[in-house]
Amino acid sequence: xxxxxxxxxxxxxxxxxxxxxxxxxxxxxxxxxxxxxxxxxxxxxxxxxxxxxxxxxxxxxxxxxxxxxxxxxxxxxxxxxxxxxxxxxxxxxxxxxxxxxxxxxxxxxxxxxxxxxxxxxxxxxxxxxxxxxxxxxxxxxxxxxxxxxxxxxxxxxxxxxxxxxxxxxxxxxxxxxxxxxxxxxxxxxxxxxxxxxxxxxxxxxxxxxxxxxxxxxxxxxxxxxxxxxxxxxxxxxxxxxxxxxxxxxxxxxxxxxxxxxxxxxxxxxxxxxxxxxxxxxxxxxxxxxxxxxxxxxxxxxxxxxxxxxxxxxxxxxxxxxxxxxxxxxxxxxxxxxxxxxxxxxxxxxxxx
Numbered sequence: 001x002x003x004x005x006x007x008x009x010x011x012x013x014x015x016x017x018x019x020x021x022x023x024x025x026x027x028x029x030x031x032x033x034x035x036x037x038x039x040x041x042x043x044x045x046x047x048x049x050x051x052x053x054x055x056x057x058x059x060x061x062x063x064x065x066x067x068x069x070x071x072x073x074x075x076x077x078x079x080x081x082x083x084x085x086x087x088x089x090x091x092x093x094x095x096x097x098x099x100x101x102x103x104x105x106x107x108x109x110x111x112x113x114x115x116x117x118x119x120x121x122x123x124x125x126x127x128x129x130x131x132x133x134x135x136x137x138x139x140x141x142x143x144x145x146x147x148x149x150x151x152x153x154x155x156x157x158x159x160x161x162x163x164x165x166x167x168x169x170x171x172x173x174x175x176x177x178x179x180x181x182x183x184x185x186x187x188x189x190x191x192x193x194x195x196x197x198x199x200x201x202x203x204x205x206x207x208x209x210x211x212x213x214x215x216x217x218x219x220x221x222x223x224x225x226x227x228x229x230x231x232x233x234x235x236x237x238x239x240x241x242x243x244x245x246x247x248x249x250x251x252x253x254x255x256x257x258x259x260x261x262x263x264x265x266x267x268x269x270x271x272x273x274x275x276x277x278x279x280x281x282x283x284x285x286x287x288x289x290x291x292x293x294x295x296x297x298x299x300x301x302x303x304x305x306x307x308x309x310x311x312x313x314x315x316x317x318x319x320x321x322x323x324x325x326x327x328x329x330x331x332x333x334x335x336x337x338x339x340x341x342x343x344x345x346x347x348x349x350x351x352x
């Protein structure tokens with residue numbers, strides 16, 4: 001067809017081609033950013049990158065990193081408090097905790113190392129680094145985005161409960177712990193919040209139990225999920241009613257740790273993980289891992305920290321005090337700061 005005879009058609013063909021080219025350019029530009037957003041959102045523990053609000057890191061004085069001798073004393077104190085706890089566990093709960101302790105312990109025979117995993121305490125970075133050093137994880141770091149593959153497949157090869165032989169002695173033992181206030185917020189947001197609960201297959205069981213306890217009715221099957229989804233306050237009340245005998249993503253850390261008389265060589269508060277990892281790697285005769293998911297900001301300005309400050313400040317003080325009492329031995333693990341403290345969520349080593 002002659003272009004001069006059909007200028008209208010020719011003009012719109014040019015516009016169509018230009019639009020296609022523009023769309024391709026936009027997609028090429030957007031895809032890397034989408035992958036970055038997805039990978040950082042997928043796991044707070046693995047990437048250790050949270051949105052930062054409030055005061056920038058540069059305005060805060062450096063936090064003091066506690067030595068292992070102090071941490072081990074705190075750990076012993078916490079375990080003693082746990083054993084003297086007023087929470088009475090029945091035989092079934094005790095058996096479950098002992099099984100869970102074995103399930104949450106990984107042994108790396110080539111490294112002669114055992115890692116105890118506390119859910120929602122930020123152990124995934126350590127798992128990935130140890131799996132790589134052991135030779136179990138061989139994919140390039142940029143491909144380590146599928147946490148289900150790490151959590152369910154690779155980790156299962158190293159769980160104590162699945163091993164026929166006991167770990168050979170001596171070995172290096174490591175545990176990563178976390179400030180209880182922040183861990184509770186992290187567990188709720190990651191596992192039970194309206195945005196994320198569908199990603200965790202056991203969340204529905206906990207949510208149904210909360211509905212039953214609080215007589216929450218669903219008036220209509222088509223009602224919005226937010227109409228019957230548990231609030232953070234209901235989540236905490238549920239933990240109190242159950243005396244902490246809940247899903248291990250939310251239960252007190254000390255309940256699991258007290259199932260063994262292990263004296264750990266390295267007790268690593270998540271808040272000091274970046275500063276402590278070199279010491280651990282030297283003890284294992286390993287070079288510093290090139291990919292460890294280093295955090296993007298000071299733990300005191302992480303989004304989860306800021307949410308913990310806000311949410312717990314808005315709750316009834318009696319409820320907060322009861323939660324503190326239930327998790328008292330968790331706070332003792334590293335003399336953890338309260339959400340009102342300027343250095344929250346850091347350990348209080350060095351504070352008068």
